Amino acid sequence: MTNEELQRLVEDISWKYFERKFEHEASFNLRLRTTGGRYLLNTHNIEINKTYYEVLGLEELIGIIKHELCHYHLHLLNRGYQHKDADFKTLLKRVGGPRFCSSLPAERKKGQSKRVLIYSCVSCQQKYTRKKRMDIRKYVCGKCRGRLKLEEIISVDK
Numbered sequence: 001m002t003n004e005e006l007q008r009l010v011e012d013i014s015w016k017y018f019e020r021k022f023e024h025e026a027s028f029n030l031r032l033r034t035t036g037g038r039y040l041l042n043t044h045n046i047e048i049n050k051t052y053y054e055v056l057g058l059e060e061l062i063g064i065i066k067h068e069l070c071h072y073h074l075h076l077l078n079r080g081y082q083h084k085d086a087d088f089k090t091l092l093k094r095v096g097g098p099r100f101c102s103s104l105p106a107e108r109k110k111g112q113s114k115r116v117l118i119y120s121c122v123s124c125q126q127k128y129t130r131k132k133r134m135d136i137r138k139y140v141c142g143k144c145r146g147r148l149k150l151e152e153i154i155s156v157d158k
């Protein structure tokens, strides 16, 4: 998926679920390591972690977009746009968004996120996700029997 396709997807979801236009920019950010996406308060742009999409698929991507759009629309409407706000919780529930995200830096707390470990095969690059660390001396790639390596650890907000 390209940035242009992502932009169109965000615009479509915004219109379909929020009945409002998304008039800023959405793009993949390859440097985001620990969150699925983020909404930038100063530019109103939305950035999405491409690894989440590649590993978790389109359905998760749509969930992340809904979550970020909740921040986006509520912020522009001067309503409670933070995770702790009732407006945010209500809207997120209405559009079926996940707890996932983007913590806005000020409200990130320890112990609120759950870890997902991503392993990849060194020969065929197949990706595997695990909740727990696995013994890579014991396990090999299910597709090609190649060696596995821990690629990255991402955290998902509860």
Ligand SMILES: [Zn+2]
Pocket: 067, 071, 083, 100, 101, 102, 103, 104
């Ligand atoms: Zn969020």
Ligand SMILES: [Zn+2]
Pocket: 121, 122, 123, 124, 125, 126, 141, 142, 143, 144, 145, 146
């Ligand atoms: Zn393999």
